[in-house]
């Protein structure tokens with residue numbers, strides 16, 4: 125090798141040995157550095173998705189009631205996004221957005237239920253797990269899937285996941301002491317739990333699903349520590365039912381209902397599990413080359429909403445395309461790549477995960493509505509940023525909602541030909557003052573965006589026109 129020629133011929137064996145001792149480590153270092161340059165190690169990707177955690181339930185986003193020191197530490201060691209959104213205002217569509225990189229005007233799952241029942245991912249839908257497998261990643265999911273029950277084309281092991289442990293069905297996921305959990309489509313009975321009442325798959329007992337799912341998450345990371353892996357930690361806290369093994373000592377004496385104490389305990393356990401995950405990464409020596417994302421699938425829904433200020437003062441909560449339903453905590457930690465303690469006001473939503481993951485893994489993303497956050501993580505100017513974000517949903521406080529964020533503007537309507545409400549979020553973050561009449565050009569622009577982004581899907585019927593004034597017809601339900 126060339127480097128050896130740099131070593132002069134030594135006059136003595138002792139001299140040669142001394143020279144070798146001096147040069148060999150350098151040579152080895154250069155070889156390793158060339159190798160590293162030629163093929164940079166792909167980062168491990170861990171995506172933690174909390175379930176129904178409102179942005180106001182996270183300390184670094186302003187929560188004061190239930191401390192979240194471990195999640196806050198992620199932000200202190202990474203980047204906290206201040207204008208981040210969920211893919212949808214409920215579970216299944218958000219997961220569809222995350223997995224496919226398509227927003228809810230293009231995706232196949234636009235509400236939890238459709239007029240044709242549960243909609244599973246189709247065989248030809250490309251998921252982020254499939255793309256990461258193509259890039260050489262091992263893929264595992266832990267927690268709630270919600271995009272296809274066993275026997276359908278939508279099961280995770282037919283959608284790019286090497287393994288899945290937890291719940292496939294989102295109603296099954298309501299129980300934290302279920303009679304069974306599912307591993308790669310097969311039911312595994314939980315011996316510590318027994319049926320409770322008449323509810324199917326509902327139980328009471330000692331096998332708390334959260335602990336079992338965390339254990340499997342950590343086992344996957346440990347087993348695959350030597351190769352790039354994608355760990356989708358679709359954990360189920362703090363979603364209801366509200367069940368814990370015991371109220372946490374911190375909340376026992378609070379003047380709250382048992383349900384609120386339970387909700388607080390679930391938030392505390394979620395934060396503790398994040399701490400356990402990070403400790404495992406450090407113990408395995410993985411935390412330098414691992415990107416950890418922390419976010420939540422939709423706005424808050426728990427009984428502590430008013431006590432905890434779960435929506436951080438924003439309007440609405442889960443199921444609502446108002447800010448409280450879709451504004452999400454979004455934290456990215458990747459030491460050495462993401463500067464610690466930074467914030468970003470980049471407009472982003474879960475729709476960006478596909479493009480981001482593909483960018484980091486070095487594979488071309490499929491057709492997506494998202495953009496890669498990788499340049500933002502690294503403090504570089506992004507080649508392009510979202511001009512707008514789009515959502516539609518077929519459940520919630522009204523049968524149909526559409527929303528657009530365009531810069532600081534937020535447009536919202538409840539029928540395709542209904543009037544658009546316009547809010548300037550910079551001045552009116554709580555969406556109280558409809559300024560549509562003062563900004564007809566912005567209204568027209570947002571209406572054009574809504575018309576372009578909404579592509580009809582046979583499983584859901586949007587509301588075409590608003591009810592006539594004074595009409596008292598009963599509300600259409602999609603669920």
Ligand SMILES: [Ca+2]
Nearest residue numbers: 175176215421
């Ligand atoms: Ca949810």
